[in-house]
Amino acid sequence: IQCSNSRSQHDNRATAMQMLKNQLYEIELQKQMEARNEIEANKLKNEWGSQIRNYVMHPYKLVKDVRTAHETGNVDAVMNGDINGFLKAYLMMMGQKDN
Template sequence: MQILRSKLYAIELEKIKAEKQRLKGEYKIPGWGNQIRNYVLHPYKLVKDLRTGVESSNPDSVLDGNLEDFIAAETNL
């Protein structure tokens, strides 16, 4: 019974690990071109999240920390 329990526990740990990896996504080496959001402040104002496609025409609010729209879109992926 102990062996069966340990095997089931190992399977459950593997499922949790796989789910965490799926949510985390693929690791990319930080560098030029691996940006998350574009901020355009002049001549027009726009912030675009490149992963989710969410856009905001109020960059001042985003720069002040109002990221709820971006976070909600990311958690819905």
């Protein structure tokens, strides 16, 4: 960045530094907006049919993850928070997708 608004070298340097700070700030804001937009684009909409898991409790017991096809018959454990199998299946699927 170059600035020669005034005859004083100190004033020109201060003005140039301020212009540089403004440009760097704008670049950083643009990066943050791009990152936010990328995250928003990957979100699923809350619509009918966009569920992640199906829970069946009658006539048989089954919990199935729609994304990974991981399923378990131990509904009580899943309802009590034991979702490690689902997390592992999802992480493995995401790891395979990256490769």
